[in-house]
Amino acid sequence: MNSTGGNADGSGGASSGDCALPDTAPRPFDLFRSGWETEIGDGFPLPTFSPATTRDFRVKSRATKVGDVAITDLHGASPIRTEGPLNGVEDQVRMYVVQRGSWTLRAQLARSEQTVSAGQFLLRHIGRPLHFETPPDTTAKVLVLPAAMLKPLLGERQSITGSAVSAEVRLLVAHSNMIYETVADLGSAGVHAAHSTLIELAKAVARQRVDDAEPRLAPALAQAAKDLADSHLADPELSGTMLARELNVSVRNLQRAFAAAGESVSAYIRRRRLEEARLALTAPSGRLSVSELAAHWQFADSSHFIRAFKKHYGRTPIEYARSTMPVGN
Incomplete structure (x- = not known):
């Protein structure tokens, strides 16, 4: 309704x-x-x-x-x-x-x-x-x-x-x-x-x-962890261990819940951080530099961020940003 x-x-x-x-x-x-x-x-x-x-x-x-x-x-x-x-x-x-x-x-x-x-x-x-x-x-x-x-x-x-x-x-x-x-x-x-x-x-x-070992609860456990991760993407402490602690479950059972959905905890966190960085690259104003984006989304340095971004999107951050600029800019 x-x-x-x-x-x-x-x-x-x-x-x-x-x-x-x-x-x-x-x-x-x-x-x-x-x-x-x-x-x-x-x-x-x-x-x-x-x-x-x-x-x-x-x-x-x-x-x-x-x-x-x-x-x-x-x-x-x-x-x-x-x-x-x-x-x-x-x-x-x-x-x-x-x-x-x-x-x-x-x-x-x-x-x-x-x-x-x-x-x-x-x-x-x-x-x-x-x-x-x-x-x-x-x-x-x-x-x-x-x-x-x-x-x-x-x-x-x-x-x-x-x-x-x-x-x-x-x-x-x-x-x-x-x-x-x-x-x-x-x-x-x-x-x-x-x-x-x-x-x-x-x-x-x-x-x-x-009972975090109950197989029927795996999808709900994975989704709850994703919801929690999404609200802490810029947190340097974000990890599978932190999510398991906050949800009062074992790291092993949390990893199993993610594996059942076909993605690891760390892969989900990295993918969501890259998605947020991509959105920031296309912001109409106040765009951060590549080094600032790397730091904000908790990549080790600009080089790691650029490599991860290109692997995921097929272009470097600068190439992606340029491709989204209006014609004439």
Whole structure:
């Protein structure tokens, strides 16, 4: 699902809901609700949103379903609040991973509430429906998971909170993001595998440890390491050892996960650094020199950088930069 005023086609991006719409055009919230019903279905009904929320609904979202698991990514430029009667029973486990803003859960009549702040996650068994509220500029991932497989791991606690950058959460987030990209092309066996891995990773969050030797987790482990590497490409300490330490896995199992995808850890880091250097060479202004690029992207010296660049792109950095210059310059 894809919404803010535009599409409900299951793709990853979202169009802006801030533009003026003719009176006959569907409201952004109506498009969101239609997309949800199309992509997620009756098994995961939407709650009742406050009129203020539906009137000023500036939310980008995407959602998908894998068996009895629903995944939603949401960024709300406007505040979101649900209200109204809360009836019935919800025997579900939900996980909230908040990147920005906050997510507050509360019962209809209870005085207590629980808030997940930016950089935190909450894994909680939901026995009865709860209202939720988010302030403007909240970004979060929400997973609805089967209670039968996860509730026993929560025990008397009923909920677990912690850092959103823990190894277990990083792997779960990486795998759920991969599902968005692949679910449309998966056959029944692929859907089953994706679902099984989601459940195993959710169990790892509940146990607060991951079995990095589990073969089913290799793709998620490799993707989580790639995501982490991409945010540290200019770091001189970036290596397979550093990634394994941050993800709380063994170097050997991390290397195995990369090998299964056909690329070593060091090869991935070098390729991504070369890609970023290539983009810098074509920047319209403020271009760095070859020696500055080599230093910034952690190559031993200019000669090593030039050789690696030519081997990868077939031209030296200067030749590549000249080939991208507009005619007449």
